[in-house]
Structure formats: C-alpha cells, structure tokens
Amino acid sequence: MTETTRSRRATVSTPSDTEILITREFDAEPHLVYRAWTTPELVARWWHGDHGSVTSIDIDLRVGGHWRYVMVANDGSEVAFHGDYREVVPDQRLVTTEVFEGAPDNEAVTTATFTDLGGRTRVEILVRHASRHARDMHLESGMESGLQRALELLEELTLTTA
Amino acid sequence: MARAATTSDAFNAIAEPRRRELLELLAQQERSVTELVTLLGVAQPLVSKHLNVLRQVGLVDVREAGRLRMYRTNGPALKPVHDWAGQFERTWSQRFDRLDAVLRDMTDEDGDHTDD
Numbered sequence: 001m002t003e004t005t006r007s008r009r010a011t012v013s014t015p016s017d018t019e020i021l022i023t024r025e026f027d028a029e030p031h032l033v034y035r036a037w038t039t040p041e042l043v044a045r046w047w048h049g050d051h052g053s054v055t056s057i058d059i060d061l062r063v064g065g066h067w068r069y070v071m072v073a074n075d076g077s078e079v080a081f082h083g084d085y086r087e088v089v090p091d092q093r094l095v096t097t098e099v100f101e102g103a104p105d106n107e108a109v110t111t112a113t114f115t116d117l118g119g120r121t122r123v124e125i126l127v128r129h130a131s132r133h134a135r136d137m138h139l140e141s142g143m144e145s146g147l148q149r150a151l152e153l154l155e156e157l158t159l160t161t162a
Numbered sequence: 163m164a165r166a167a168t169t170s171d172a173f174n175a176i177a178e179p180r181r182r183e184l185l186e187l188l189a190q191q192e193r194s195v196t197e198l199v200t201l202l203g204v205a206q207p208l209v210s211k212h213l214n215v216l217r218q219v220g221l222v223d224v225r226e227a228g229r230l231r232m233y234r235t236n237g238p239a240l241k242p243v244h245d246w247a248g249q250f251e252r253t254w255s256q257r258f259d260r261l262d263a264v265l266r267d268m269t270d271e272d273g274d275h276t277d278d
Contacts, residue, residue, distance in 0.1 A: 050260070
C-alpha cells in the first residue's frame with residue numbers, strides 16, 4: 001500500500017455559539033479506531049498529543065460507567081479530565097460527559113462519531129457546552145504553554161522594535 | 163517597569179475576543195474601518211478603539227489611501243497570535259498524528275499483516 005506520511009491537520013469549527021466540532025479521517029477501519037479510542041493502554045499512547053505524559057487512563061465502557069484521563073504536562077502541571085458514558089454503540093458512536101478538573105463547573109457533552117468510509121474512518125467529535133463562555137474557555141484551554149511562548153515572542157518583538 | 167507594561171499591553175491586545183476577530187479579518191486582507199464595522203456588526207467607535215490598541219502594540223499597520231485609512235496586520239508581529247489561537251487545533255492534530263501511529267501498529271498486529 002502507498003502510505004502518505006504527511007501530517008493531516010484536524011479541522012476545528014464552531015457550528016454554534018456553544019459547540020466545537022473536531023473532524024479528522026484515519027487510514028483504518030472503524031473497529032480499529034474505536035478500539036484505539038476505548039482501550040486504556042492505547043489511549044495512553046496518543047491522548048497526550050506530545051504535551052506531556054499520560055499517568056492514568058480509567059475507562060469503564062458501559063452506559064453510566066465512569067472515565068478519567070490524567071496527564072502530567074511538560075511544564076510539570078497535572079491535567080485531568082473525567083466524565084460518564086451516556087451512550088455506547090461499539091464502532092459507531094460514543095456519547096460522554098466531560099469535565100476538565102481545572103474548571104469543574106463546566107460540564108460538556110461530547111459525541112464521538114465513527115463513520116465507515118470503506119476501509120477508512122471519519123471521526124467527528126462534537127463538544128456541546130452549556131454556555132458560550134464555557135465553550136470559549138475550552139477553546140482557549142491547553143494554551144498556557146502556547147501563551148507563555150507568545151508572550152516571550154511579543155516581548156522580544158516589542159523590545160526590538162522599540 | 164516599562165518592559166513589563168509593554169508586554170502586558172501586548173498580552174491584553176490579543177486576549178480580547180473582539181480584537182482577535184479584528185486580527186482575523188485583517189489577516190485576510192487590508193480593510194477600512196467602514197468594512198470592519200459592517201463585518202463585525204459593532205459600532206464604529208468601538209472598532210476604532212480596538213484598532214488603536216492593536217496599532218499601539220504594533221500588531222496592525224495603517225496607511226492613508228485617499229480619504230480612507232486602510233488597516234492591515236503586521237505579519238511578523240502577528241506570528242505569536244497565530245501560535246496562540248491555533249493551539250487547540252494543534253493539540254488535536256498532534257493527538258491524531260499519534261493515533262495514526264497506534265492504528266498502523268494495530269493494523270500490523272491485526273493478522274492481515276500486509277506487504278511492507
């Protein structure tokens with residue numbers, strides 16, 4: 001098989017004031033993507049997204065079951081998320097609640113859909129927040145390190161152009 | 163003292179959601195205030211106020227074109243803003259790149275171990 005190694009970007013859009021939609025296609029069948037999505041040892045290998053290392057993944061994959069993901073970010077801070085499973089349709093659809101433990105008042109409902117494209121899979125993650133404010137905070141989350149770098153760059157810039 | 167003030171001004175400039183919207187619009191092309199008012203649906207004094215803040219920290223440039231003042235982003239100055247606004251998308255892209263690798267390993271182990 002010819003395999004492209006180019007990195008494909010996730011598409012992120014905001015279908016409404018309270019939602020975030022993340023879309024990406026994968027060169028694997030839905031049952032494999034679903035397994036990688038719901039098996040702790042496998043989630044631990046990708047969920048960190050190079051921002052740190054995963055320290056714990058708990059998955060009780062049944063309606064009403066609990067999940068919790070924990071990562072130690074590269075700056076040493078601990079980042080944890082948890083929630084419950086509301087809908088579990090193997091290889092097709094997962095609906096969960098999701099709370100970032102740094103902002104425990106903002107619970108989102110996340111629907112992950114796995115669509116069979118004939119050997120490939122389209123994954124769509126729809127995150128629904130209770131308010132626009134909570135949605136915007138989520139969109140800006142994980143930015144602490146990026147923001148820090150942005151501030152450094154801005155400082156360099158303002159110093160050199162002063 | 164002066165340095166700290168400069169940095170925090172620049173931070174405030176990009177931290178305000180309306181100003182990020184302005185930067186997005188101006189990153190696409192050069193625009194007049196009238197155009198920005200229409201696109202944002204915000205009163206002109208407010209647009210002008212935000213534009214002034216962005217100009218003061220060097221993120222936006224302005225030039226006179228006849229009777230119009232045309233605004234555009236200052237490319238190099240804007241890089242940190244792009245880095246900041248793209249972080250969420252980048253986080254997911256990095257996760258998915260990792261997931262690609264996991265899926266490749268799974269496909270290999272899945273029995274139908276293909277060619278290379």
